[in-house]
Amino acid sequence: MKKSAKIYVAGHRGLIGSALVRALKDRGYKNLLTRPHQALDLTHQNKVDRFFEREKPEYVFLAAARVGGIRANDTYPAEFIYQNQMIQANVLHSASNHGARKLLFFSSSCIYPKKSRQPMKEEYLMTGPMEPTNEAYGAAKMAGLVMCQSYRRQYGANFISVIPANVYGIHDHFDENGHVLAALIAKFHEARVKKKKQVTVWGTGKPRREFFYVDDLADAALFLMENYDRAEPINVGTGQETSIRVLAEKVKEAVGFEGEIVYDTNRPDGNPRRLLDSSRIRAMGWRPGTSLERGLELTCRWYAETILKKSVKP
Numbered sequence: 001m002k003k004s005a006k007i008y009v010a011g012h013r014g015l016i017g018s019a020l021v022r023a024l025k026d027r028g029y030k031n032l033l034t035r036p037h038q039a040l041d042l043t044h045q046n047k048v049d050r051f052f053e054r055e056k057p058e059y060v061f062l063a064a065a066r067v068g069g070i071r072a073n074d075t076y077p078a079e080f081i082y083q084n085q086m087i088q089a090n091v092l093h094s095a096s097n098h099g100a101r102k103l104l105f106f107s108s109s110c111i112y113p114k115k116s117r118q119p120m121k122e123e124y125l126m127t128g129p130m131e132p133t134n135e136a137y138g139a140a141k142m143a144g145l146v147m148c149q150s151y152r153r154q155y156g157a158n159f160i161s162v163i164p165a166n167v168y169g170i171h172d173h174f175d176e177n178g179h180v181l182a183a184l185i186a187k188f189h190e191a192r193v194k195k196k197k198q199v200t201v202w203g204t205g206k207p208r209r210e211f212f213y214v215d216d217l218a219d220a221a222l223f224l225m226e227n228y229d230r231a232e233p234i235n236v237g238t239g240q241e242t243s244i245r246v247l248a249e250k251v252k253e254a255v256g257f258e259g260e261i262v263y264d265t266n267r268p269d270g271n272p273r274r275l276l277d278s279s280r281i282r283a284m285g286w287r288p289g290t291s292l293e294r295g296l297e298l299t300c301r302w303y304a305e306t307i308l309k310k311s312v313k314p
C-alpha cells in the first residue's frame with residue numbers, strides 16, 4: 001500500500017477499527033476514508049453502493065460489525081445475524097463492483113466448531129456445530145468468509161479473511177453486553193469505587209480464552225494487507241490461553257479491588273476452549289508484541305481515564 005493510497009476503514013469508531021486508524025496514521029498513511037454510522041448506515045445497500053461509487057477506495061478494512069459478549073449474542077441473535085450479514089454483503093459487493101484493489105474482512109474465532117481440537121487450525125472450520133450462544137454471529141462471520149472466497153473465485157477479487165482470537169483493548173464496550181475482559185474491568189472498578197464486598201463473575205470460571213490486544217491485531221492486519229493474498233482464512237492470536245478464573249484474578253489485581261470473587265454458574269460458559277493455531281502467520285514472520293499483563297494495564301488505565309471518570313460515582 002502506498003502512503004497516499006485511499007484506504008477505507010469501515011467501523012473506524014469500534015474497538016478494531018479505531019486501532020486500525022491509529023496504526024495507519026502512525027505509519028504515515030495520509031488518505032484514510034471513514035464515515036460515522038450516522039452518515040453512512042452500512043446495512044443500506046443503496047447508500048453503501050453510492051458511497052463506493054463516489055469514493056472508490058483502493059483498500060478496504062471491513063471492521064464494521066454488530067459485536068458483543070456472550071450475553072448480547074444470546075439476547076439479540078436476530079440483530080446479530082441480520083446486521084452482520086447486511087453490512088458485509090453490502091461492503092464486499094460494492095468493493096468488488098467499484099474496483100477496490102484489496103479488502104480485508106475480520107471474521108471471528110467463534111466460527112470454529114464448539115468441540116474443535118485445540119489449538120484450532122484453519123482446516124478445522126466446518127467440521128462440527130458451533131457453540132449455540134454465538135451461532136447467529138458465527139454463522140454471519142462464516143458467511144462473510146465464504147463470500148470473500150466466492151468473490152475471489154468468480155470475479156478475481158483480492159479479498160482476504162482474518163480470524164482473530166478474543167480481542168480486547170481501549171475503545172471496547174465496557175458494560176454487561178461487552179466481552180469478558182472489558183466487562184470485568186468495569187465490574188471491578190465499580191465495586192472498588194462503591195466499596196462493594198463481592199464481584200460476580202459469570203459461569204464456572206473454567207472456560208479458557210486467548211486474549212489478544214487490539215493494537216497487535218491492527219499490526220497483524222496491516223501486515224496481512226501487505227503480505228497475504230490467498231483465499232484461505234488466516235488465524236491471528238497470541239498462542240496463549242487464560243482461564244476466566246485466572247483472568248478475573250488478574251483484573252482484580254490490576255484494578256486494586258480487595259473484596260471476593262463469586263461465580264454465578266446459572267450464567268453460560270459458552271465455548272469451553274478457543275485457542276487458535278497461528279502458526280501460518282508466525283511462519284510469515286509476524287509476532288504479537290503485547291503481553292496480557294501489559295494489555296490489561298493499558299486497557300484499565302484508558303477505562304479509568306475516559307469512562308470511569310464520567311460514569312461511576314462513589
Ligand code: GDP
Pocket residue numbers: 068069070071110134166176177178179180181183184187200201202203207209244267268269270271
Ligand atoms: P465469548 O468469548 O464469545 O464466550 O464471550 P465473552 O467474552 O462474553 O465470555 C467469555 C467467558 O467469560 C464466558 O465463559 C463467560 O461466561 C465468562 N464471563 C464471566 N464473567 C463475565 C462477564 O461479566 N461478562 C462477560 N461477557 N462474560 C463473562
